[in-house]
Every structure is written in structure tokens, then in C-alpha cells.
Amino acid sequence: MTELLWGKQPLPSRGPKPAVTLTGIAEAGIRIADAEGLDAVSMQRIAGELPVTKMALYRYVPGKTELVAVMSDLAMGSPPDRPDQPWREALHTWANDLYDGFTLHPWLLLSTVGRRLLGPNELAWMEQGVSALTESGLTGGEQLDSILVITSHIRNIAQQSTTFPGHTTGLTEEDMQQSLAEILTTEAARFPHLTTAMRTSAGSENQGLEFGLQRILDGLELLINGRKAST
Structure with a gap:
């Protein structure tokens, strides 16, 4: 695993010239995970995205656990360069x-x-x-x-x-906010403090972040x- 993550895995030494690279395999996995979620990633799915068979992928990475580790580090990327600050x-x-x-x-x-x-x-x-x-x-x-x-x-x-x-869940953020507002309108007596707080809140997750x-x-x-x- 360490060799894979740190790019020290030796290339396949036998057989034809490699048609793909470990980075290319991980990038294919990232595309699938971004579009359909991590559960959708499999060696079979990735093989369908690349010019190799499923079995050929195992020459580069032992299995999904190791592949996800490589995908994760690649997707995180290096932190952006920033000027010196306090x-x-x-x-x-x-x-x-x-x-x-x-x-x-x-x-x-x-x-x-x-x-x-x-x-x-x-x-x-x-x-x-x-x-x-x-x-x-x-x-x-x-x-x-x-x-x-x-x-x-x-x-x-x-x-x-x-x-x-x-x-x-099929709900947008607007759907959730509207649903909660409707509930608190009809149930204000049951949840008086929550209702008051919600009425004076702008209701943004990024406010919670900040x-x-x-x-x-x-x-x-x-x-x-x-x-x-x-x-």
C-alpha cells in the first residue's frame, strides 16, 4: 500500500507495453465516484472505462481498498499555494x-x-x-x-x-428549508424556541461553517x- 500511495510501485515487468497507468486507473475511479458515489467504483466498472480487462488492472493495484486509497490522495491534490499570512x-x-x-x-x-x-x-x-x-x-x-x-x-x-x-433523498436545500418552515408554522406552540430561532436565522450552512x-x-x-x- 505504501508503495502505491507514494508512487514507488514497480511497473509490470513482463507482457506487452502497459496500456494504462496507475494514475489513469485512479482518475477513472474518481470520475465514477464523482458521478455515482464510492459504492459504484469497482474493478469491473473501471475496466469498462479503460482499454484493459478487469484482470489486467490487478497488475497495477491489488484491489478496491488499495485503489480507493490512491484515488483519495489523488483527488485531494496538493493544497493551493497561498501567500504568507498571520x-x-x-x-x-x-x-x-x-x-x-x-x-x-x-x-x-x-x-x-x-x-x-x-x-x-x-x-x-x-x-x-x-x-x-x-x-x-x-x-x-x-x-x-x-x-x-x-x-x-x-x-x-x-x-x-x-x-x-x-x-x-430527492430533496433540494430549498425543499428542506420550505418543509421545515411549514412544520414550524403549524407546530410553533410545540417548538417555540426553535421556531423563534429559525425566524431570525438566515439559514445557511456556510454560516455554520464560518x-x-x-x-x-x-x-x-x-x-x-x-x-x-x-x-
């Missing part, structure tokens, strides 16, 4: 870039959970996030935990605001300033 602005930009990546490829929310080997692109994202806190006075563990908390928030908002390909992110950054700022004041 730590708070840098983490804010980093978090929004990460959110954009998850919403561009929603299946990444499913494929990048749990204990697994990490590829170069995913580690590059972690590197960029941690680098914003290098001069903050936080310990290495606190820097890593800060990135974990921010990433968890981004993942949660992305998951709540995303319709996964192949798992649609609100939560700013509160996390507020907490980090208090910790960083307190650490500096004590030294």
Missing part, C-alpha cells in the same frame, strides 16, 4: 480550501476516515496547516490537535451540506496569547 488568517484560508476539496469530491468524506496509511497529498495538507502554528508557541501536540479540531468541524459541515452521489471556524480560532487565540503572556 496564523489565524492562514488557518482560516486553509480550512476553507479543505472545505472546497470535500464539496468537490463528496465521497472523500467516506474514504478518508479511520486508521489508514496517508499519501503525500494528504500529508501536504497537514503540513500546510501545522506550518501556520509553528511560531505560535503551541507544542507539537497542540498544533496537531488544533488541525484535528478544525478538520473535524470542516468535515461535519461538509457532510451536512453535501448530497452524496448515489445516496440522494461561525464554528471563528469560534475555534477564538479559542486558539486565547490559548496562544495566554501562552505568550506567561513566558
Whole structure:
């Protein structure tokens, strides 16, 4: 697995000249996952997209588990280059870039959970996030935990605001908002506080994204300033 993720897998040494590459196979899987969801990805489906047989694919990748790992790292890509910024602005930009990546490829929310080997692109994202806190006075563990908390928030908002390909409910965001508004109109006495809150809310997921992110950054700022004041 490590060799696959880090591009160190030896090319097939026997047989005709390879008709495809591991990157080309992963790109085909990404196209399928983007359009139909991760469950639709299979060696058979990918073979149908490429000029190779299903069995020929196993010369490049052992199976779907390994293929999804390669797909995930490729889909994440390298983090965008950004100009140097103070730590708070840098983490804010980093978090929004990460959110954009998850919403561009929603299946990444499913494929990048749990204990697994990490590829170069995913580690590059972690590197960029941690680098914003290098001069903050936080310990290495606190820097890593800060990135974990921010990433968890981004993942949660992305998951709540995303319709996964192949798992649609058939409802748009407008449908959901209208349905909830109608329910609260007729059930206001049962849910008085929720009704009041909804009436004074603009009702955007991105407000939740920004609100939560700013509160996390507020907490980090208090910790960083307190650490500096004590030294």
C-alpha cells in the first residue's frame, strides 16, 4: 500500500507495453465516484472505462481498498499555494480550501476516515496547516490537535451540506428549508424556541461553517496569547 500511495510501485515487468497507468486507473475511479458515489467504483466498472480487462488492472493495484486509497490522495491534490499570512488568517484560508476539496469530491468524506496509511497529498495538507502554528508557541501536540479540531468541524459541515452521489433523498436545500418552515408554522406552540430561532436565522450552512471556524480560532487565540503572556 505504501508503495502505491507514494508512487514507488514497480511497473509490470513482463507482457506487452502497459496500456494504462496507475494514475489513469485512479482518475477513472474518481470520475465514477464523482458521478455515482464510492459504492459504484469497482474493478469491473473501471475496466469498462479503460482499454484493459478487469484482470489486467490487478497488475497495477491489488484491489478496491488499495485503489480507493490512491484515488483519495489523488483527488485531494496538493493544497493551493497561498501567500504568507498571520496564523489565524492562514488557518482560516486553509480550512476553507479543505472545505472546497470535500464539496468537490463528496465521497472523500467516506474514504478518508479511520486508521489508514496517508499519501503525500494528504500529508501536504497537514503540513500546510501545522506550518501556520509553528511560531505560535503551541507544542507539537497542540498544533496537531488544533488541525484535528478544525478538520473535524470542516468535515461535519461538509457532510451536512453535501448530497452524496448515489445516496440522494430527492430533496433540494430549498425543499428542506420550505418543509421545515411549514412544520414550524403549524407546530410553533410545540417548538417555540426553535421556531423563534429559525425566524431570525438566515439559514445557511456556510454560516455554520464560518461561525464554528471563528469560534475555534477564538479559542486558539486565547490559548496562544495566554501562552505568550506567561513566558
